[in-house]
Amino acid sequence: MRLLRAIAGNAAGAAIVLVVMFLSDSSPARSQTTDPPTDSTCLDCHDGLNRSLEPGPHRLGSEYSQPKIVVACVSCHAGAEMHVDNPDRETITTPAELAGHEAFVTCTQCHLAHIGLDNYGFDVHAVQEMNCTKCHRIHVDDKPLLLDDRAEYCLPCHQEAATGFARASQHPVFQGNITCLSCHRVIKRADNRPGYDLAAICRGCHPAEAGPFPYEHEAVNGYSVAEGGCTECHNPHGSENDHLLAQPTVHLCRRCHAPVGHITAHGGIWADYNCLVCHTDIHGSFVSNRFLDPAMAARVGGDCFRTGCHALIR
Amino acid sequence: MRRLCALSSLSIALFLLAGTAVAADNGGRVRVGYVVLDEEGNLAVNQETFNTYEGPSLSLDKFRYLTGGGLNLFADLQNITLNNRHLRAGISKPGRFGVSLYHNQYRRTYSFDGGTFTRRSVAGGQFECMPLKYFHFFGGFDLARKHGGWVLPYEFRGDTTVVGTDYTQSSISIGAQTFLAGGTLRLEYRTFNFSDELYTDGDRDARQFSVTAFLPIPRYHRVTISGGYHYRRNRHDWTETELVTRTGWGGVRAMLPLGWSLDGRFLFARNKHSVGYAETDNVVTTLAAARSWPRWGGVRVGYENRIADDLIDRTVANILMAAGWVKPDPRISLRGRWSTRLKEVKTGATLLGDEDVTRYQFGVRFQDTLHGDLSLQYQGRVRTNDDLDTRVEYTAVTAAVTVDRLRYGTAMVTYSYYLGTFENRAAVAPDNYEFSDHVITGSLRTMSWRHIRGNLGGTYYRSRRDRDVEKFGLSIGAEYDLRPDLTLDATYRAVNYDDFLVNDRYYTGNIVTVNITKGFRL
Known part of the structure; x- marks a missing residue:
């Protein structure tokens, strides 16, 4: 890595090296020093730092075969030889303080990075030089390598989402019941999305609403040509309206529906009612293609939809 | 309850293993406390307190036990004695095996007096084992249950029809993954079963199978190919x-x-419904090119085409995307992204019709490792449906300041402004809706002074225009170290909600929490 940095200013040299890397085996570039300091040398001064590595796969001395490596301090921290002679902060690298590209080079010595694999879509994390350590904590101490109970990894950058959770209606992220990663697949986005619909994510917790139903509300089903999904109506982070709705329900429904009869019939008595008073099964129904409440006859005092004026509407 | 007992038993078993401990920092923290809850008003309108219970609490925080052989046991058991418990525990050995269990539950209240609520509980477990160096098995189960009653959102009418709900969804998965020559092959089989106790008409199940593979091309490892297949069958x-x-x-x-880097992706999905023989194909093609200048900038542009065809209706969407970042100084970064999607109905007539969606986001951030951060973000999205004659515009501006002085503590203030405009111009009675929100959050945490640490936090939320809502939360707390491993803490939290358009939508809550935390080592 230091070799690469040294020739970074020489365009011709860099081009040669890149061509060689491109055509040759992609085994990680490693420090070529002959005698790097041992872990015990590092721990002489950094006493106890090894304990923060013990719960995870970076436990010092761990051996891995693919690629062949024994985890040591110098696996991630470059410049140790100089640091031993001059124990200044500037003489050794810390991946968490490196620019994204430099940290990426360090981590990909052993790891196949997400950005090189299955994020074939257009993921902003892949282009904006995110440092691996933004999400993965290596010296984990009492925290797992990546577990975002309080959204502490995501929200410092996604502030709009953070304040969204302060709204009147919100998903329980701050309460610790779910995390950002419960819904957002930062990695492996191409996986586990049957039917290419957003409902595949939501149905994990909301199976009753996700269907499939014999009579489906087109806006709910991402696999239909309407290309909708749950977020057609709901703001998942937070909303000033109940049930995370983007608008109060009457307004929301009128975005797509202009039911003339509801406003004129019965002297306009239904005009001010919320649509869901009757269309209770709005996500989908097993019996009604208008998503009407199966028990509505009893509720409104007449069997309007079975034997009455609206009998043609199931 | 049995799940609770199982996890509690596991935590006790961890204590019994104390005799083989080798690491000096094995242990955790036991927290005993009491929650006092005083509420007034409509319990259905303030979600921050939905899941707060009054009573004695017992927790085991971040217990860890590491043996000399690399066996790692952990447990994090929050609020074991309360109904908002959140439990995790497991055992693992890196590179060999891992088993973890979890359980958490929460409720949502829908009625003024809190008598109508739903409770959701989630429990599950995961395992993985690596019998060979390049091969591992994994699997798990999840159990999600929701029961209780909820009220349909009859806003402005005051209707309170309670709808019962009682369902269970279970899921079991098993799979294997192998790593070869820098690539990987993953197979997974998963089942779902949804069982509704109240409306058995809704019972259904699903089976799914997926295979995913990644592989660098031999001798040209800078090129990676990838692919997968996914099958799912839902049955009602x-x-x-x-x-x-x-x-x-x-x-x-x-x-x-x-x-430079180049990306390409192709996806084909066919969904076939046995009712009406509906069949929808989704085809997505993505191409992108990127150029990066390490340490100071990068840019990426892309194009995506999506086709949805259900034999009758056919829509085509064309998407352009761009993103970039520049770092003129190591402490200053500017980032931006923009995308626009134009969806057209080529044949047939869909509910939403032609749609044009544009999203954008720009941000600047100043980071100083010694003093703190300053950031500003601007983002928005605009969606127009010409056939429906509707337009949705949503804009958000967020500013955040973090002051981090290690000697004294950390302070953070965030302000966000949202403006949402919904124009439903085609309705019989033109029906527009607007809201503007102001959200201010702040926190202050002091460093230890004579064994005392303080913290102060608050959120103020104001929604105007077609809504008129005000809410705030305030939190004041202090911790006192009685001994190095014994801490007493107390927190007072006040929550208030007022909807000035609806009389019964108001709420005030006062919550006091007192804990004593004992750290222990084994």
Whole structure:
């Protein structure tokens, strides 16, 4: 890595090296020093730092075969030889303080990075030089390598989402019941999305609403040509309206529906009612293609939809 | 309850293993406390307190036990004695095996007096084992249950029809993954079963199988190819109907010299519903090119085409995307992204019709490792449906300041402004809706002074225009170290909600929490 940095200013040299890397085996570039300091040398001064590595796969001395490596301090921290002679902060690298590209080079010595694999879509994390350590904590101490109970990894950058959770209606992220990663697949986005619909994510917790139903509300089903999904109506982070709705329900429904009869019939008595008073099964129904409440006859005092004026509407 | 007992038993078992401990910092923290809750008003309108219970609490925080052989046991058991418990525990050995269990539950209240609520509980477990160096098995189960009653959102009418709910969804998965020559092959089989205790008409199940593979091209490792196949069959018991989805995808990424990279992806999904013989194909093609200048900038542009065809209706969407970042100084970064999607109905007539969606986001951030951060973000999205004659515009501006002085503590203030405009121009009675929100959050945490640490936090939220809502939360707390391993803490939290358009939508809550935490080592 230091070799690469040294020739970074020489365009011709860099081009040669890149061509060689491109055509040759992609085994990680490693420090070529002959005698790097041992872990015990590092721990002489950094006493106890090894304990923060013990719960995870970076436990010092761990051996891995693919690629062949024994985890040591110098696996991630470059410049140790100089640091031993001059124990200044500037003489050794810390991946968490490196620019994204430099940290990426360090981590990909052993790891196949997400950005090189299955994020074939257009993921902003892949282009904006995110440092691996933004999400993965290596010296984990009492925290797992990546577990975002309080959204502490995501929200410092996604502030709009953070304040969204302060709204009147919100998903329980701050309460610790779910995390950002419960819904957002930062990695492996191409996986586990049957039917290419957003409902595949939501149905994990909301199976009753996700269907499939014999009579489906087109806006709910991402696999239909309407290309909708749950977020057609709901703001998942937070909303000033109940049930995370983007608008109060009457307004929301009128975005797509202009039911003339509801406003004129019965002297306009239904005009001010919320649509869901009757269309209770709005996500989908097993019996009604208008998503009407199966028990509505009893509720409104007449069997309007079975034997009455609206009998043609199931 | 049995799950609770199982996890509690596991935590006790961890204590019994104390005799084989080798690491000096094995241990955790036991927290005993009491929650006092005083509420007034409509319990249905303030979600921050939905899941707060009064009573004695017992927790085991971040217990860890590491043996000399590398066996790692952990447990994090929050609020064991209360109904908002959140439990995790497990045992693992890196590179060999891992088993973890979890359980958490929460409720949502829907009625003024809190008598109508739903409770959701989630429990599950995961395992993985690596019998060979290049091979591992994994699997798990999840159990989600929701029961209780909820009220339909009859806003402005005051209607309170309670709808019962009581369902369970279970899921079991098993799979294997192998690593070869820098690539990987993953197979997974998963089942779902949804059982509704109140409306058995809704019972259904699903089976799914997926295979995913990544592989660098031999001798040209800068080029990676990828692909997968996914099959899912949903079956509804009562109507004996099925929805079958088959998805195949593939992609290639080439890391070229001089910081260039190229991406391509193709996805085909066919969804076939046995009712009405509906069949929808989704085809997605994505191409992107990127150039990066390490340490100071990068840019990426892309194009995506999506086709949805259900034999009757056919829509085509064309998407342009761009993103970039620049770092003129190591402490200053500017980032931005923009995308626009134009969806057209080529044949047939869909509910939403032609749609044009544009999203954008710009941000600047100043980071100083010694003093703190300053950031500003601007983002928005605009969606227009010409056929419906509707337009939705949503804009958000967020500013955040973090002051981090290690000697004294950390302070953070965030302000966000949202403006949402919904124009439903085609309705019989033109029906527009607007809201503007102001959200201010702040926190202050002091460093230890004479064994005392303080913290102060608050959120103020104001929604105006077609809504008139005000809410705030305030939190004041202090911790006192009685001994190095014994801490007493107390927190007072006040929550208030007022909807000035509806009389009964108001709420005030006062919550006091007192804990004593004992750290222990084994």
